[in-house]
Amino acid sequence: xxxxxxLQLKVNFGISALRWYLKNDPKRFLGxxxxxxxxxxxxxxxxxxxxxxxxxxxxxxxxxxxxxxxxASAVVLSSLLVLVFGLTYVISVFYFSRDLSLLVxxxxxxxxxxxxxxxxxxxxxxLTVAPFFLPALWVFGVNRGAGLLYWVSGxxxxxxxxxxxxALSSIFVLCLMSLVNxxxxxDTLQLIGLFLFLGAILFLNTYLxxxxxxxxxxxxxxxxxxxxxxxxxxxxxxxxxxFAARALSAGGWESLLxxxxxxxxxxxxxxxxxxxxxxxxxxxxxxxxxxxQARALSREELAGKTAGTLSPAWAIALRExxxxxxxxxxxxxxxxxxAIVPIVLAIPLFTGGGLAPLLELLHTVPxxxxxxxxxxxxxxxxxxxxxxxxxxxxxxxxxxxxxVIPVSPEQQIRGKVLYSxxxxxxxxxxxxxxxxxxxxxxxxxxxxxxxxxxxxxPAITSSLLIDLLxxxxxxxxxxxxxxxNINVVFGMVVGGALxxxxxxxxxxxxxxTGAALPLYLVVLGGAAxxxxxxxxxxxxxxxxxxxxxxx
Amino acid sequence: xxxxxxxxxxxxxxAVKAVDNLNLKVKAGEIFGFLGPNGAGKTTTIKMxxxxxxxxxxxxxxxxxxxxxxxxxxxxxxxxxxESPEIYDKLTGIEYLNFLGDVYSVxxxxxxxxxxxxxDLFGLSGVVGDLIQSYSHGMRQKIVLVGALLHEPExxxxxxxxxxxxPRSSNNLKNHLRERCDRGKTIFFSTHILEVAxxxxxxxxxxxxxxxxxxxxxxxLRGLAEGKETLENIFLELTE
Numbered sequence: 001x002x003x004x005x006x007l008q009l010k011v012n013f014g015i016s017a018l019r020w021y022l023k024n025d026p027k028r029f030l031g032x033x034x035x036x037x038x039x040x041x042x043x044x045x046x047x048x049x050x051x052x053x054x055x056x057x058x059x060x061x062x063x064x065x066x067x068x069x070x071x072a073s074a075v076v077l078s079s080l081l082v083l084v085f086g087l088t089y090v091i092s093v094f095y096f097s098r099d100l101s102l103l104v105x106x107x108x109x110x111x112x113x114x115x116x117x118x119x120x121x122x123x124x125x126x127l128t129v130a131p132f133f134l135p136a137l138w139v140f141g142v143n144r145g146a147g148l149l150y151w152v153s154g155x156x157x158x159x160x161x162x163x164x165x166x167a168l169s170s171i172f173v174l175c176l177m178s179l180v181n182x183x184x185x186x187d188t189l190q191l192i193g194l195f196l197f198l199g200a201i202l203f204l205n206t207y208l209x210x211x212x213x214x215x216x217x218x219x220x221x222x223x224x225x226x227x228x229x230x231x232x233x234x235x236x237x238x239x240x241x242x243f244a245a246r247a248l249s250a251g252g253w254e255s256l257l258x259x260x261x262x263x264x265x266x267x268x269x270x271x272x273x274x275x276x277x278x279x280x281x282x283x284x285x286x287x288x289x290x291x292x293q294a295r296a297l298s299r300e301e302l303a304g305k306t307a308g309t310l311s312p313a314w315a316i317a318l319r320e321x322x323x324x325x326x327x328x329x330x331x332x333x334x335x336x337x338x339a340i341v342p343i344v345l346a347i348p349l350f351t352g353g354g355l356a357p358l359l360e361l362l363h364t365v366p367x368x369x370x371x372x373x374x375x376x377x378x379x380x381x382x383x384x385x386x387x388x389x390x391x392x393x394x395x396x397x398x399x400x401x402x403x404v405i406p407v408s409p410e411q412q413i414r415g416k417v418l419y420s421x422x423x424x425x426x427x428x429x430x431x432x433x434x435x436x437x438x439x440x441x442x443x444x445x446x447x448x449x450x451x452x453x454x455x456x457x458p459a460i461t462s463s464l465l466i467d468l469l470x471x472x473x474x475x476x477x478x479x480x481x482x483x484x485n486i487n488v489v490f491g492m493v494v495g496g497a498l499x500x501x502x503x504x505x506x507x508x509x510x511x512x513t514g515a516a517l518p519l520y521l522v523v524l525g526g527a528a529x530x531x532x533x534x535x536x537x538x539x540x541x542x543x544x545x546x547x548x549x550x551x
Numbered sequence: 552x553x554x555x556x557x558x559x560x561x562x563x564x565x566a567v568k569a570v571d572n573l574n575l576k577v578k579a580g581e582i583f584g585f586l587g588p589n590g591a592g593k594t595t596t597i598k599m600x601x602x603x604x605x606x607x608x609x610x611x612x613x614x615x616x617x618x619x620x621x622x623x624x625x626x627x628x629x630x631x632x633x634e635s636p637e638i639y640d641k642l643t644g645i646e647y648l649n650f651l652g653d654v655y656s657v658x659x660x661x662x663x664x665x666x667x668x669x670x671d672l673f674g675l676s677g678v679v680g681d682l683i684q685s686y687s688h689g690m691r692q693k694i695v696l697v698g699a700l701l702h703e704p705e706x707x708x709x710x711x712x713x714x715x716x717x718p719r720s721s722n723n724l725k726n727h728l729r730e731r732c733d734r735g736k737t738i739f740f741s742t743h744i745l746e747v748a749x750x751x752x753x754x755x756x757x758x759x760x761x762x763x764x765x766x767x768x769x770x771x772l773r774g775l776a777e778g779k780e781t782l783e784n785i786f787l788e789l790t791e
Contacts, residue, residue: 024563296677297645299667305645306652306662315653319639326641326682397637404601405654406626547605547622 004108004116035470039486042493047131054139067140072245074136075161076238078129082165084201085128087194088329089121090166090173092479095285096329099476104285114277118170118270124484125162133158140248150248153259157244160266164240167269171276172197177284190328195339202340240265312407316415321422323394324387330394333482337384338427341377362438368516370438371448372506372523374431378452379499379527382424382459386482389463389491391416392471394481397551399473409542417460417535424456454524454531458498461534463491468542473551502526552706552737553577553600558609559761560595569595571761573609577739577754579705582732584752585741588790592761593741594634597710600739601631614705627655630699634710636691644679644686644694648701655702662701669697672723689715696724700731707731709740713747725751749782759790 021029054070061069094117103113137154140146176193240262247259297305310318324330362370382388395402402412428449435445467487475481482488502523509522558573570592577583587593598604600611602622611618614628639647645666652662670676673693683691692715699707707728713721725747728738742748748755749769756766765775769782776785 295680297680302645302667302670302676302679303663306649306666307659308649309657309659309662310653312654312656315650319642319650322646323639323641398639400603400633401638403603404626404631405651406623407654408623543622547602550604 004103004112005119008116008120035486039489042490043131047135050131051135051139054135058139058143062143067144068245068249070136070140071248072241074133075157075241075244078133078161079165079238079241080201081128081132082125082162083169084198086121086125086162086166086169087173087197088332088479089124089483090170091177091190091194092329092477092483093117093121094170094173094281095177096477096479100285104282109278110281111274111278114281115274118166118273121170122162122166125166126159129162130158133161137248149255153255154248157247157259157262160262161244163266164269165238167273169197170273174273174276174280174284178280179284181284187326187328191331194328194332198336198339312405312411313415313418316407316412317418317422320391320394320416320419324423327478329478330482334385334387334423335426338381338430341430359437366516367440367444368520370434371440371444372451372516372520374434374445374448375451375455376499377434378424378427378431378449379455379459381427382420382456383492383495383499385423385426386485386488386491387423388416388420388460389467389488390472390482390485391420391464392467393473393475393485393487394478395471396473396475396481399471399549399551403546403549409546410539413464413535413538413542416464417457420460420464421453421456424453424460427452451520451524455502455527457531458502458527458534459491459495461531461538462494462498463487465534465538466490466494468538468545471549473549498530502530552579552581552614553583553739554610554612555596555600556610556612558596558599558611559607560592560599560604561607568761570599570606570758573758573761573763575756575763575766577737579737580732580735581753582728582738582751583740584748584755585739585758586743586745586748586755586786587741587758591758591790593758594710596758597631597708597739597741600708601629602626628704629706629708630702630704632695632699632707632709632712634714636688636695636715638683638691638695638698640684640686641682643682644675647683647694648679648698651698651701657702665701666697669700672727673697673720689717689720692716693720700727703736705736707736707738707740709738711742712740713742713744721747745782745786755782757786757789765789 021032054074057073058067058070061067094114097117100113137158141150141154144150176190176197180190180193243258243262243265247255247262249255250258324334365373392399431448431452432445434440435448440448470487472481472485472487475484505526506519506523510516510519512518553576555573555575558570559568560570561568573592573596585593585596595604599606600613600618602618602625606619613625616624616628618625639650642650648666649662651657652666657665667676670679673696675690675693675697678686678690679694683694686694692712696712699709712724716724728740729751732738754766754768755772757764757772765772765785767775772782772785773779776788779785779788
C-alpha cells in the first residue's frame with residue numbers, strides 16, 4: 001500500500017512532472033513555482049485579516065478566561081470544511097479517477113486502493129485546512145508563550161484534524177455510491193445524496209449549537225460560569241474538537257490524555273473506513289461508469305432531432321449546459337453556494353426561531369438599495385460559482401475540438417459568457433424569495449434581476465480571461481478541473497477586487513448624493529466598463545491562445 | 552489542394568526534431584497515404600495541418616488558404632479525424648452530431664438526409680440516442696467518422712481512421728472515401744495498415760525521423776527499393 005501511496009502522490013501532485021520540468025524545461029518549472037508564490041501573495045491580505053480577527057477573538061476569550069475556545073473554533077471550522085467540501089473530492093478521487101481502470105485489475109485489495117486514495121484527499125484537505133487552523137495555533141501559542149511541547153503537539157493535531165471528518169464523509173460516499181450503483185438514475189441520485197448530506201450537516205450544526213428561545217440570558221450565564229463553557233459549547237457542533245482544544249490548552253497529564261483520545265478517534269475513523277472500504281468500495285465502483293442504454297430512436301424521432309439548427313455560440317453554451325447537468329460534481333460545485341442560502345434561511349423556521357428579526361432589519365433599508373442587494377447577491381454567486389473560471393479547463397483533453405472547429409474564438413467565448421450567465425441566473429429563485437418576503441414590486445424585482453445580470457459580467461469575463469491565460473487541461477478526474485484549479489482561486493480574488501472597487505465607487509456616489517439613481521449608474525456603469533475591458537482583452541488574445549495551446 | 556513547404560517542428564528546444572523540412576503537394580481528387588514508423592512525425596504533421604500545433608517554420612496551404620493567416624477558412628475546408636477518438640462522452644451520439652452540424656453550419660434539411668444514411672453505413676443507428684460514454688472504442692471511432700463525413704469539405708485529414716473498425720465498417724469507409732474522391736475531394740490519411748494504403752491510395756509518402764524519405768505512386772516507390780514488390784517490403788527497406 002505504501003508503494004501505491006507513493007505513486008498516487010506523484011501522480012496527483014505532479015511531483016514527477018515537476019522533476020521533469022526542472023531537468024528539461026526550467027522555464028516551465030519556474031512558472032509553476034512562481035504561480036504558487038503568486039497565489040500565496042494574492043491571498044495574503046485576506047489571510048492577514050483572518051489572523052487579526054483571531055487575535056481579537058483571543059483577546060476577548062482570554063478576558064473571559066476561556067482562551068481555549070479559539071482553538072476549539074478553529075478545529076470545528078476546519079472539520080466542517082473537510083466534511084462538506086471534502087465530499088466532492090472524495091467522490092471524484094475514489095470513483096472517477098482515470099487510473100482506477102488500471103488499479104482494479106492489479107493484485108491489490110480494495111482497502112489498499114481506497115487507503116492510498118484516502119491519503120491523497122487527506123493531503124489536499126490539509127492544504128485547505130492550514131489557513132484556517134494554523135493562525136489559531138499561532139495566535140494561542142504566541143500569546144501564551146507556549147513551549148516546545150505545545151508546538152510539536154500542535155503540528156500533530158493539525159495533521160490529525162481532517163482525519164475523522166474525511167473518514168466520515170468517505171464512509172458516507174461509499175454507502176451512497178454502492179446504493180446509487182444499483183439504480184439507473186445514477187447521476188441524479190448522486191446529486192440528491194450530496195445535497196441531502198450538505199443540508200443535514202448545516203441543519204445538525206445549527207440545531208446542536210442553537211440557544212433555546214427565551215433562555216438566552218440563563219444560557220449565557222451558565223456558559224460563562226463554567227471554565228470550559230465556551231469550549232464545550234463550540235465543540236457541540238463537532239465533539240472531537242474538545243479533545244484537540246484541551247490537548248493544546250490544558251497542560252500536563254490532561255493534555256496527554258486528550259491528545260491520546262484525539263489520536264485514538266482518528267485511528268478508529270481510518271480503521272472503520274478501511275473496513276467499510278474492503279466490504280463495499282467495489283460495489284459502488286465496478287460498473288459505476290456503465291450507462292443504461294436508451295431505447296433506439298425511430299426514423300421519425302431521429303428526423304425530429306436533426307431538424308433544428310443553432311448558432312455556434314448557442315451550440316457551445318448548450319454543450320456546456322449538458323455537461324454541467326450530466327456531471328454531478330460540476331453541478332454540485334456550481335449550485336452548492338446558491339443552495340446553501342435557502343437552507344440557512346429555512347433552518348430558523350425548523351428550530352423554533354423565525355425570520356421576523358431579519359426581515360424587520362431589512363425593511364428599514366430603502367427599496368432601491370434592497371433591489372441592488374439582490375443584484376449584488378447574483379453577482380457574488382457568479383463570482384463563487386466556478387462556471388467561468390474553469391470554463392476552458394473543464395474542456396480538458398477535449399480542447400482539441402474547440403481548436404479545430406471553424407468557429408472563431410470570439411464566438412466560442414460568447415457561448416461561454418452565455419453559459420456563465422445561465423449559471424448566474426440559478427440564483428434568481430433566491431432573489432424571487434427575497435422579493436416575496438420583502439414585498440417588492442414587479443418592476444423592483446425585474447430591476448434587481450437585470451442589474452444582477454450586469455453585475456455578474458465583471459466576474460464572468462475576468463474569470464474567463466484568467467482561465468484562458470493558463471487553462472488546466474491535463475486533469476484526470478473532473479473534480480480537479482474545479483477544485484485543484486488555481487484559476488478558480490485567482491478568478492475569485494480578481495473578481496472580488498473588481499467588486500470591491502464597484503462597492504467603493506457606489507458607496508461614494510450614494511454618500512455624496514443620497515439618491516439611488518447615481519448609485520445605480522455608478523455601480524452598473526462601472527460593471528459594464530470593467531466587463532467590456534475584460535471581454536476586449538479576451539477576444540484580442542484568444543486567437544493566439546487557441547493556436548498556442550498544445551495538449 | 553494541400554501544399555506543405557519547408558515545414559519543421561521540434562520539441563525540447565530543438566533537441567528532438569519531429570518534422571524536418573517537409574515538402575509535399577497533394578492534388579485535388581487524390582487519396583494520399585502518409586506512412587511511417589511510430590514516432591516518425593506523422594501525427595505532428597497532421598496536427599500542424601489542422602491547427603493543433605504551431606510549426607517552427609514553413610507553411611501549410613489547404614484549399615488555397617494558409618493555416619497561419621486564415622485558420623478559420625482552412626478549418627471550414629477540412630474534416631479531421633484524430634488518432635484517438637476522444638470526444639464528448641457526456642453527450643449522446645445524436646447530440647454530438649448536431650453540435651458538429653451547428654458549428655459547421657450544416658442546414659437542417661441536409662442533416663435529416665445525411666445523418667441516417669451515415670449512421671446506417673457504420674451500423675450506429677440503434678445507439679445514436681445513447682451517451683457516448685457507453686460506446687466501445689470502435690463505436691467512438693465510427694461516430695467520429697460520421698461527424699467528419701457530415702459536412703462536405705474539400706479536404707479530409709484522417710489520422711489512422713481504420714483503427715478499431717470492424718472489417719465491414721472498414722470496407723464501407725474505404726468505398727465512401729473513394730466515392731468522395733471521385734467527386735473531386737482530397738483525402739490525406741495516415742495508416743499503419745499497409746495493405747489498405749497499397750490498395751486505396753493514389754500516392755504514398757513515407758516519413759522517417761521527421762523527413763519525407765519517399766513519395767510517389769506504388770510504381771514509383773517500387774523503383775526506389777529495387778526487387779521489392781509489396782509496400783510492406785518497400786517500407787521495411789526504406790525505414791531500416
